[in-house]
Amino acid sequence: MTTTRRQFLGTIGATTALIGAPTILRAQSQPVFRVGALCPVTGSGSPYGSGMQKMIIAAAEAVNAAGGAAGHKIEIVAEDTQTSPQAAVLAAKKLIDVNKVQAILGTWSSGVSLAVVPLTNDANIILMNTSGAPALSTPPANAKGLSYRYQATNDRFGRAFAEIAEKEGFKRPATMAFNNASGIGNTEGFRKAWEAKGGKVVENVVYEPSQPTYRSELQRVLAANPDVIVTGSYLPDTTIIMREWFQSGQPVKWIMPGWAASPDLVKAVGADVLEGVISVDSVSNENAPSYKAYDEAFRKVTGQPGQSNVYAAMTWDMMNVLALAMEAANSTETAAINAKIREIANPEGEKVYTYAAAKEALKKGEINYEGASSILDFDQYGDVTPDFGVFFIEGGKLNRRYVVKI
Amino acid sequence: MFYAQLLVNGIVQGLVIGLAALSITLVFGIARFPNAATGDFMTFGAFSALTAHQATGSILFGGLGAIVATGLVSLLAYWAVFRRLADRSVVALLVASIGIGFLLRAVLGVVFGHGQQVFQVPLTRPYVFNGIRVMPLDLQLAAVAALALALVFSLLYLTPIGRQMRAVADNRDLARVSGIRPGRVMVALWLVAGGVAGVAGMMLGIKTIVTPEFGWEMLLPAFTAAILGGIGSPVGAVAAGLILGVAQELSTPFVGFTYKIALAFIIMLAVLLLRPRGLFGQLEGAR
Numbered sequence: 001m002t003t004t005r006r007q008f009l010g011t012i013g014a015t016t017a018l019i020g021a022p023t024i025l026r027a028q029s030q031p032v033f034r035v036g037a038l039c040p041v042t043g044s045g046s047p048y049g050s051g052m053q054k055m056i057i058a059a060a061e062a063v064n065a066a067g068g069a070a071g072h073k074i075e076i077v078a079e080d081t082q083t084s085p086q087a088a089v090l091a092a093k094k095l096i097d098v099n100k101v102q103a104i105l106g107t108w109s110s111g112v113s114l115a116v117v118p119l120t121n122d123a124n125i126i127l128m129n130t131s132g133a134p135a136l137s138t139p140p141a142n143a144k145g146l147s148y149r150y151q152a153t154n155d156r157f158g159r160a161f162a163e164i165a166e167k168e169g170f171k172r173p174a175t176m177a178f179n180n181a182s183g184i185g186n187t188e189g190f191r192k193a194w195e196a197k198g199g200k201v202v203e204n205v206v207y208e209p210s211q212p213t214y215r216s217e218l219q220r221v222l223a224a225n226p227d228v229i230v231t232g233s234y235l236p237d238t239t240i241i242m243r244e245w246f247q248s249g250q251p252v253k254w255i256m257p258g259w260a261a262s263p264d265l266v267k268a269v270g271a272d273v274l275e276g277v278i279s280v281d282s283v284s285n286e287n288a289p290s291y292k293a294y295d296e297a298f299r300k301v302t303g304q305p306g307q308s309n310v311y312a313a314m315t316w317d318m319m320n321v322l323a324l325a326m327e328a329a330n331s332t333e334t335a336a337i338n339a340k341i342r343e344i345a346n347p348e349g350e351k352v353y354t355y356a357a358a359k360e361a362l363k364k365g366e367i368n369y370e371g372a373s374s375i376l377d378f379d380q381y382g383d384v385t386p387d388f389g390v391f392f393i394e395g396g397k398l399n400r401r402y403v404v405k406i
Numbered sequence: 407m408f409y410a411q412l413l414v415n416g417i418v419q420g421l422v423i424g425l426a427a428l429s430i431t432l433v434f435g436i437a438r439f440p441n442a443a444t445g446d447f448m449t450f451g452a453f454s455a456l457t458a459h460q461a462t463g464s465i466l467f468g469g470l471g472a473i474v475a476t477g478l479v480s481l482l483a484y485w486a487v488f489r490r491l492a493d494r495s496v497v498a499l500l501v502a503s504i505g506i507g508f509l510l511r512a513v514l515g516v517v518f519g520h521g522q523q524v525f526q527v528p529l530t531r532p533y534v535f536n537g538i539r540v541m542p543l544d545l546q547l548a549a550v551a552a553l554a555l556a557l558v559f560s561l562l563y564l565t566p567i568g569r570q571m572r573a574v575a576d577n578r579d580l581a582r583v584s585g586i587r588p589g590r591v592m593v594a595l596w597l598v599a600g601g602v603a604g605v606a607g608m609m610l611g612i613k614t615i616v617t618p619e620f621g622w623e624m625l626l627p628a629f630t631a632a633i634l635g636g637i638g639s640p641v642g643a644v645a646a647g648l649i650l651g652v653a654q655e656l657s658t659p660f661v662g663f664t665y666k667i668a669l670a671f672i673i674m675l676a677v678l679l680l681r682p683r684g685l686f687g688q689l690e691g692a693r
Contacts, residue, residue: 043520179664207663210623212422212610215415216655217663223408236522240614247541249531268524268615 033072033332035060035322036079036095036104038116039315043083044235045108047264051302051312052106052130053078058297059319059355066356069323070330077101083108085115092116096123102332105318107131108311110182117141124334126341128318130311132157133181137381146338148321148382150314150373152282154182154232158189159406160280160388161230161255165190166197167404168278170253174203174226176217176241178233186232186257202226207237214241218248228253233260239268246273255280261393271396279398283389284313285374290320290353294372310373317371320355321345324369327359345369346377407537409656416655417648418544418613421551424647425606426628428558428640429599435575435638436595437488439499443507444603444628446514449621451476451604452611453514456523465527465612469550472604479510480600484592507622515618522615547609554605555644558598562640567594575638627667630674636687646685 037056040049060074068074077099081088088107095101096119103126107113110133117136120127127147132154135141152160165173173194175187184206191201203224207217218241221229229252231238238260245252246269254261258281266274284306285291294316295306306313322337324344329336343349344358349366352358361367369376374386387405391398426444433441451472458471483506491499532539562568567590573581574591582588607621614620631650635642653673654666661669677684 046521205663208667210620212419212614212624213415216412216658219408219411219415220658220663236615236617239522239524243529246529247532247543248539264521268522270529273529 030068030073031071032075033069033326034075034077034099034101035319036092036099036101037076037106037315038079038081038088038091038095038104039106040083040108040112041080043081043087045081045083048108048309048311049080049083051298051304051309052108052315054301055294055298055312055316056105056319058301059316060323062293062297063319063323063355066359069326069359070332072326072332074319074323081107081109081112081116083112085111088112089115089119092119096120096125101125102334103128103322103337105322106315110136110180113147114141114181117147121146126322126334126338128322130314131182132185134185135181137383142382145382146334148318148341148378150317150371150376150384151311152386152388153189153383154185155189155192156383156385156406157186157257157280157282157388158191158230158232159193160404161186161190162193162197162199163404163406164255164278164280164388164390165194165228165230166199168228168253170228171199172202172225172227173199174221174224174229175201175205176221176229176231176233177204177206178237179206179208183232183234187230190230209237211237211240213244215244215248217241218245222248222250222252226252228255230255231260232257235260235262235264235268238265242269242273242277254278257281258389258391261391261398263398266393266396266398271393274393274396277393279391279393280388280404281391282310282374282386283400283403284310284372285370285387288353288370288372288375290317290370291372293354306372313371313373317369317373317376320358320371321369321376323355324358324362324367328362328367342378345371408659410538412655412658413652414538414540414544416652418548418651419655420648420651421548422606422610422613422647423624423627423631423651424644425551425554425602425609426624427631427635427643427647428555429603429606430628430632431635431638431640431643432595432599432602434632435640436571436591437484437492437499438578439496439503440629441503441599442500442625443483443503443510444599445621445623445625446507446510447476447480447600447603447621448607448610448624449514449616449618450479450510451600451607452616452621453518453523454604455608455611456525456616459525465525465546468525469605469608472608473554473601476604476607477597477600480603481593481596484596488596489592511618511622518618520618522617524615525612527612543612547612550605551609554602558602559640561594561598567591571595627670630670633674634677634684636684639684639686642684642686 037053039052057076060076079091105128107129110131113129113131130151177183177187203221254277258279261279298306325337325340328340328344349368350361352361352367387403389400391400430444454475455468455472459468530542532541570586570591631646635646657669
């Protein structure tokens, strides 16, 4: 076959156009809905971030395999928050302005979520986060009702702490809180719940980050002779506090959030110091079929059990909820999707566990997506109520003794 | 008794601040600019001590590692940057030192990661004197600090190079016409300033945790102490560090733990308004 110059130029032109076009167009003509995956791949959230990002991508693949949502194929653009509000804001700006994403999923740590939420509000897109700060529930952060939280609020953590303290028979609790919205949220939630049970908190101390020593703070708390100290703390400050407490020699029990009393804490201060410390973290909805689907996907991409990353189960749910709301709204407009989120996730409706099955069920009527991370019933603030696992540190290992529901 | 315990807590905190302030005040007195990289020199000292401690298992070698490595890094900063900017304004030098701080922090972050690291030192129960708890580790650290201070002060007041350093601090031009070579003085200054910051960093690191940002966060209290003590006065810096540490802890029953940090700044404000030359500073004449 001979090629004329005109044919040749035509071919070159078509090839160039094809190369220039986004990948999707080459495969099929289905329109694209872009979603930003903004997870803490580096920084202090790094133990969780990469798994969170992978599960957003895996869930999007499952959605696309089931024919997409609202006639659209989901495309994920991933960025790293570095667990730092500054880096997260830059990344979110890039996702919104350059990539034109229509929703952002997966922010971790309250500082990051609180920094990103004004940007998503301005852009009129949905933000789904895994942070605890109470401020995320209400205006200005959630002024437009576009922010959804898949982690328990710090207030709910506090309530869980109160349940545990009662169950373990403590009588004289004291609190120590890192001075930020999340830390104080934990201990205030505890105080309110404990006083509602008729108890009394013997001492409350709020301390500052990055101090060379917390001995005076400890001295104040221990002077009140508590039988348990409930904290709203983080890993670095908890490391210092636990060492100084152990050296003080005064026996007392501790109840801490899981992000402080983690295997990293054991590594930093040693198993002796932490013997008997109670670590509380939200646990996934482990008996649900949706959890099984998540667990399979998680094992496939990471080789780890799904239990090793509670936040990855949350991000898996985020993508599913977003896609189901799109499908139910049959629209890619934020307002239309937002109006459907509670409808597809909250009760009344057939309980569904995977995207493909839910999409079918939607054709028949109302659905209620039961997530892998929790049953995912959003309240008026866009918050959910997961269950809490109670872990006792014994011989340097975190052993889960029981689960608390609030 | 309660206050006595707070006093003890404050002294330990004050020693760390005092050492950092000493490093700042030495540089300010002789090189004549506020060295904002001091905090990051501390961080560098903590990481070098950590590395030496992990390699040898000895705190002593950790301390030596901190002094030597940080002294050299500080000298390198002088040789590569501050020396070339010596004739520029204070602001140029200050900004350059902030830049060096950033660079150090970033390099440490890349090499060691941003996660926290700890010195694996055995945890011990305190000695109790009349109901006051004193940690054996704190006593050791106080001894290290005292040793470092003794070395620095004997260098400054008992050796020829120390006398030259003080002469340059007093009047640079007069020192030069008297035949003092500023080059040697500067080398000595940066080695000492780095070494002192390194020891402060190691002490802080042993007491707390080591991250690439932790020294930077100590910079403001250290500056406050340097100003309170009278800028350029080594004795003043150490004394002011102790005063700050103790005052912060003693104030906590009255103002709480959140505002004890503000106290440092109120003290600094008061000093600047009422006695700008600080506790031990000399009035600066027109130069």
